[in-house]
Amino acid sequence: MNDPAAHDRPPLLAARGLSFSRNEEPIFGPLDFALHAGEVVLMEGDNGAGKTTLLRVLAGLLAPSQGEIFLNGEPLTLARLSPQLALLSHQGGLKHDLTALENLRFAAGLHGQRRGLSPVSALAAVGLDGFGEAPVRQLSAGQKKRVALARVLLAPVGLWLLDEPYANLDRSGIELVNRLLERHAHEGGAALITSHGAYAYTSGTPRRIALRPDPAGAESQDDSIVEHTR
Amino acid sequence: MNDPAAHDRPPLLAARGLSFSRNEEPIFGPLDFALHAGEVVLMEGDNGAGKTTLLRVLAGLLAPSQGEIFLNGEPLTLARLSPQLALLSHQGGLKHDLTALENLRFAAGLHGQRRGLSPVSALAAVGLDGFGEAPVRQLSAGQKKRVALARVLLAPVGLWLLDEPYANLDRSGIELVNRLLERHAHEGGAALITSHGAYAYTSGTPRRIALRPDPAGAESQDDSIVEHTR
Amino acid sequence: MNTLTYWFHKLGSPPTFHRIATRVEPWCLALALALGAIGLYGGFVLAPRDYQQGDAYRIIFVHVPCAWMGLFAYAFMAVNAFIALVWRIKLNEVLAMASAPVGAAFTFVTLVTGSLWGKPMWGTWWTWDARLTSELFLLFLYFGVIGLHNAIEDRRQAARAASFLALVGVVNLPIVHFSVNWWNTLHQGSTVRLFGPSKIDASMLWPLLLMALATHIWFFASVLARARAGLIELDAGKDWVRKLAQDDAS
């Protein structure tokens, strides 16, 4: 927000009146928010608040019950899916039978690769130097998470949607995620992340957006989106 | 350790010269340690240090390559499996098609149930009061974790082996785990838990046990078991 | 908005549909029962014995209307499924899913009456002739649609997935209907024509047509009832359902 020029361009991600219901039971929303280049938004909320669901809706994997999503100012419809986002979900999206490097090479083929990065260097960037040739199945929970992060890092996209990127990571891994987010925002990208940990990305000043509209107009501590700007 | 009487009884869990290798490559060990009633041991270690593997060995799910495990002073062999421990692993061990209550009722049938607790009250104890009748598949990541914790709580055993009990939990969930551990230790139980979070169980004074023997004799920060006594 | 789309939207809104369906339903049921009773009386009592088949042929008055309904219900389901998929209209999802069990029941009755009839006519309960086989697989398709619908948690997603399957399965309809023309089979060909002279005596034709009318009305009545229940289940949290429950209570 401290860079007024950023607001001339359309926001990387914007939601207008966005809500999602399962079996007509509202999970979240209606929500209105925008995510501009250079921002990292941390979404916090109690267990079951709907964070994962929101990320999946934003990625175009679930159709919203109401409202619209805009990527770079263009509406995202189920039919025309976003070419411009990278998603990290609980499952990781890795093939356990392939090695870490083979997984990243495939991702590079599918999504393209960021200028100046290669599968090998992305793997080094997440601290898995010697593990390129090990099948992913043999990696520990945290090592798998790092490979999935390398995949996100490699994709040439501006918008990152990361669901609990810190879970299962040791302390150096947590710092690594913070470093990666910092750099991504600095290079003009944006990220929306969920986390329960106090250690999560903490540079900048927080801004909150309620996941559910608050009848009293006040903003509640729970069920909220906390936003940090660079 | 501050209760000398506890040492007259055999430790709830003890390992002697315990090590585990995959394909002749050592993962951890040799390890010697004991876990007495009233202790909660927090095992910390980098990603891939072998924490999950150690817990699975202690639970009797993997056969150790070398060394012995004692439960209440009796050796644990693969054939005579531990009647006295509760395990929380990454998968949770819940049936997604059954409701939370049905899952707990089954657990109570299988393992028996702790005096003074019932499936309903265990569910209430983990803060899932209204969710007893929802199929587990519909719960969020953190809610599933809470149901799994209720299962551990319900089992009438002294020894808890918990793999990353804090992951996916919100702050009230983290406090809940700490409260449960506190009470369990107070009632004469013991727990061995893994975690990466700084928020983890922190009452008492830490003690470290290296997951791998340190050649220099010094104790390293990484790959270590941190032990807290009541 | 022109009047047509206006009525479309009006009818398509669950509360309106519910109101109209509640009112129409009992009349439909009564009419279907009355017509059915007359038709059965005409078929089983008034119509003359067949000189070849004796009384066994009288099962035609159940078999043929049910067979038609099995096919009609599928077509009805497919049309609704198409609308549900393209325009995402809730009412059509519910209608499509409501017609599946009814259609399956008619198909099942067709199979049972057919094989009951087959025993005296062909000397066997069952043969692997094209019409019989394709009718059997029509039943399986119905089961598939119902099974898929039950297997998915989210009701609307389930309805859409099952609708999709119903559309894919439409290829089976022409096979069932035209199988008697495309392959020469044991089962007899068309005897009743909508256009042009039928190959059936008028004294047998009118009960048959009456029965056909009765089954159609019955079908609509039970689809309406199921759709109503389905809508209430879907909209359980909505205002109009809550008001309904209150009205019921008071």
Place this chain on the structure above:
Amino acid sequence: MRPGSTSAACAALLRRDLLLVWRRRGDALTPLLFATIVVALFPLAIGAQVQELRPIAVGVIFVATLLAGLLALDTLFRGDYEDGSLEQLVVSPHPLALLLACKIAVHWLTTALPLIALSPLLGELLFLDPALRGLLPLALLLTTPLLSLIGAVCVALTVGMQRSGMLLALLVLPLYVPVLIFGAGACNAAQMGLPYLAPLLWLAAGLVLALVLAPLACAAALRISTS
């Protein structure tokens, strides 16, 4: 702290597994439908005449039962393995073999028994020799539990692997062959008017043996494959 009794544990397991089947009763019907469909494919692929179908009726029904059982096998431990409840059974204080025996029993009750009940109808579809109407269900009643028990041991061996459906088929089918030969053999002998009691007795003997040994083998196999 009072650990539960073993019989309570078995009862809880039986109750849970039956409840799971009931929750997915649509799925539970599918072995039935699968066998029906396999049986129905043959007249389409071969021809629909009585003289074509009657000689192969027994064989096709046995093969269909066997394949349906084989497919259903995959669900025996898979779900429990993936969601971690198998671990819980292993670390429970009760004899694993007994718990597994309960699981196998539920599996047989819910997959094979309905198929046996349906077998007269399947026979009708293939113009089964009327003389076999009583014998076929009896032969199936002896063979299917054997198949479930043998299959459970194999499935326990492969449970740790991903996408092992095909490997399982490979392990299981050679073991199924003798059962098939005795079962179908008895029916074929009866069809030709030969004595058919001997193969049935062999099957019964095998069943008794398997009832005792298979759960033990299953528990041992599971310990190996999950470690």
Place this chain on the structure above:
Amino acid sequence: MRPGSTSAACAALLRRDLLLVWRRRGDALTPLLFATIVVALFPLAIGAQVQELRPIAVGVIFVATLLAGLLALDTLFRGDYEDGSLEQLVVSPHPLALLLACKIAVHWLTTALPLIALSPLLGELLFLDPALRGLLPLALLLTTPLLSLIGAVCVALTVGMQRSGMLLALLVLPLYVPVLIFGAGACNAAQMGLPYLAPLLWLAAGLVLALVLAPLACAAALRISTS
């Protein structure tokens, strides 16, 4: 930032899927072995004489192929769904239908093609009429891709569910039946010296249609079932 081209994405997907099959080449062989075992069961269940087996040879081989394909279907998207790579395909910037077509192609190449190559041997096992030696592989060559394409649509519909193997069979088989009738029908007609070109042409026409429509339907079904 340069997004990859669609052709590069397809190439990467083809390469990865082939690599995965190669990593599990044991598993890749199993449809073959499964079909062989099914074929081998019939002489055991029915009898081993030429006059018993020859009339049913074509039918048994077709049914075995169909069942082997059906079992293999389950692995088409399941693995990708479970480990989240399917999500990655869906959020990728390329047409989903094209990516799925690549997956189906690899699946057909690695499961059906070896079976077609083996079919003469299977025919030998069942004393297949020598006149059909050329026609049978040809008919399989036309039917198996159709089965893969139709099957892919159904499997896409059920991919979000647990343990849907049986439901899948129920969905798929009614759609397979016409294919089976035409394929086996052509061979049976040839065996009786009747003209057999018409059913083959129907199959070819169906194949062309399915090649165009099935990937699109598959993508649509996937969007529904994963949402």
